[in-house]
Amino acid sequence: MMTNGSLERASFRHIKEEILRRVTQGEWGPGTLLPGEIELAVEFGCSRATVNRSLRELSEAGLLERRRKAGTRVRLTPLRQARFEIPLIREEIEAAGAAYRYTLLQRAVGPAPVAMRKLFHTRPRERLLHLLCRHDSDGAPYQLEDRWINLAALPQAGTADFSTLGPNEWLVRAVPYSQVEISFLAEAAGPAACEHLGYASGEPVFMTERTTWWEGQTLTHVRLAYRRGHRMTARY
Amino acid sequence: MMTNGSLERASFRHIKEEILRRVTQGEWGPGTLLPGEIELAVEFGCSRATVNRSLRELSEAGLLERRRKAGTRVRLTPLRQARFEIPLIREEIEAAGAAYRYTLLQRAVGPAPVAMRKLFHTRPRERLLHLLCRHDSDGAPYQLEDRWINLAALPQAGTADFSTLGPNEWLVRAVPYSQVEISFLAEAAGPAACEHLGYASGEPVFMTERTTWWEGQTLTHVRLAYRRGHRMTARY
DNA sequence: GAGTGGTCTAGACCACCCT
DNA sequence: GGGTGGTCTAGACCACTCA
Numbered sequence: 320m321m322t323n324g325s326l327e328r329a330s331f332r333h334i335k336e337e338i339l340r341r342v343t344q345g346e347w348g349p350g351t352l353l354p355g356e357i358e359l360a361v362e363f364g365c366s367r368a369t370v371n372r373s374l375r376e377l378s379e380a381g382l383l384e385r386r387r388k389a390g391t392r393v394r395l396t397p398l399r400q401a402r403f404e405i406p407l408i409r410e411e412i413e414a415a416g417a418a419y420r421y422t423l424l425q426r427a428v429g430p431a432p433v434a435m436r437k438l439f440h441t442r443p444r445e446r447l448l449h450l451l452c453r454h455d456s457d458g459a460p461y462q463l464e465d466r467w468i469n470l471a472a473l474p475q476a477g478t479a480d481f482s483t484l485g486p487n488e489w490l491v492r493a494v495p496y497s498q499v500e501i502s503f504l505a506e507a508a509g510p511a512a513c514e515h516l517g518y519a520s521g522e523p524v525f526m527t528e529r530t531t532w533w534e535g536q537t538l539t540h541v542r543l544a545y546r547r548g549h550r551m552t553a554r555y
Numbered sequence: 556m557m558t559n560g561s562l563e564r565a566s567f568r569h570i571k572e573e574i575l576r577r578v579t580q581g582e583w584g585p586g587t588l589l590p591g592e593i594e595l596a597v598e599f600g601c602s603r604a605t606v607n608r609s610l611r612e613l614s615e616a617g618l619l620e621r622r623r624k625a626g627t628r629v630r631l632t633p634l635r636q637a638r639f640e641i642p643l644i645r646e647e648i649e650a651a652g653a654a655y656r657y658t659l660l661q662r663a664v665g666p667a668p669v670a671m672r673k674l675f676h677t678r679p680r681e682r683l684l685h686l687l688c689r690h691d692s693d694g695a696p697y698q699l700e701d702r703w704i705n706l707a708a709l710p711q712a713g714t715a716d717f718s719t720l721g722p723n724e725w726l727v728r729a730v731p732y733s734q735v736e737i738s739f740l741a742e743a744a745g746p747a748a749c750e751h752l753g754y755a756s757g758e759p760v761f762m763t764e765r766t767t768w769w770e771g772q773t774l775t776h777v778r779l780a781y782r783r784g785h786r787m788t789a790r791y
Numbered sequence: 792g793a794g795t796g797g798t799c800t801a802g803a804c805c806a807c808c809c810t
Numbered sequence: 811g812g813g814t815g816g817t818c819t820a821g822a823c824c825a826c827t828c829a
Binding site: 339343349382397398400402405407412420491492495499502503506522524526531549550551554 | 575578579584585618630631633634635636637638639640641642643727728730731733734735736737738739740741742743757758759760761762764767770784785786787788789790791
Binding site: 593605621622623626 | 794
């Protein structure tokens with residue numbers, strides 16, 4: 320019945336905030352050993368499970384370090400992690416209040432270059448679908464998409480109509496939950512970026528590369544070139 | 556006493572895996588309404604709290620969508636999020652098994668350029684510390700660090716010795732827990748990148764920009780230029 | 792209004808790992 | 811060996827939101 324003494328209800332959120340405050344304001348410096356869960360539960364007038372959730376989440380966020388028997392400590396150097404949300408390109412553009420347009424520039428089916436064959440572990444005879452697409456924001460080129468799709472793993476992609484629906488959206492519907500590796504890098508503008516994004520040859524281009532697997536098979540590999548000045552931003 | 560019926564102990568991990576399996580293998584397609592927590596608890600032979608933790612974590616990971624009264628659904632388009640760990644540059648290099656070396660190239664205190672004054676909200680008279688440093692991996696230039704530090708907010712930085720300890724490590728110790736905004740971008744190599752990282756003028760450079768606040772004050776702003784070919788990679 | 796998830800409690804047992 | 815966090819349970823009340 321009696322919960323706290325103060326007006327606030329005991330809650331894992333309040334406890335997280337209070338512990339975060341003590342750490343950021345230096346009350347508990349790097350390396351400090353925190354009181355045990357039972358002790359904190361008494362201090363905050365809540366159950367041990369509530370304290371546990373607070374400390375667990377702060378430890379997942381990289382602020383604290385927990386070990387059985389050793390206790391909970393403030394990390395010496397906080398584990399920094401930035402989380403980037405990867406939206407569908409259409410949603411990204413529309414969220415910015417701009418009009419989205421999609422154009423299929425090229426479509427080809429055939430044997431793959433060596434680099435792609437290695438990535439997809441396909442035999443020389445197997446065919447890949449190669450697509451080149453442009454995504455516009457308010458009529459101006461925004462992103463160029465250079466995609467390879469494994470037709471052995473995704474035969475339906477061979478007959479899908481990519482002239483109106485982008486391959487990314489198609490894939491998300493066909494294979495929604497898959498393993499992904501994503502990279503960010505800088506590259507010199509090649510002929511395609513010059514022609515479709517208006518770059519001068521050799522200009523720096525911000526690029527994303529993504530490879531997608533499902534049940535151990537490589538499904539698709541895509542290289543996304545962004546328009547001049549694009550950046551990926553996150554807070555933490 | 557009786558827990559499960561099967562040999563496995565009921566655990567939120569097993570439940571997560573099983574639900575993930577049902578979703579990825581298409582048993583529960585996008586938009587599917589999952590059974591309620593109580594129903595799942597009966598199925599898995601565990602308590603509702605255990606089911607709740609499983610579903611909560613899957614929803615935080617972007618796979619599921621939960622609303623009171625409406626229930627738990629498989630997301631139509633999975634919420635994609637990539638998590639990048641941001642290590643100290645020294646740890647990044649040493650983790651790759653290479654030797655780390657740090658060099659302070661320039662140090663200057665003075666009035667700031669307009670762009671920096673805006674960022675730091677300083678008055679014209681206030682001074683900023685400007686540092687240029689290089690981080691080497693196995694003797695080869697790896698990263699160039701161009702940093703501004705707000706001396707009004709961090710007066711100790713004015714007397715710190717940055718000739719042996721990099722400003723990043725110094726800052727992490729002085730102000731461990733702060734707010735950060737980080738961006739990734741591509742830029743043409745300027746004179747500094749050419750001189751210290753061996754770029755040809757105008758070559759594409761992968762860059763990170765980071766601004767750090769603490770208690771509402773802008774503490775520091777840094778631009779990191781990486782050696783040729785660098786990429787940031789994450790899996791999800 | 793009623794059904795669902797969100798959270799808290801009190802208690803329990805266990806696994807890990809420091810001393 | 812013993813103390814700490816890791817997890818589970820059974821029950822409860824609450825808040826949101828859909829019909």
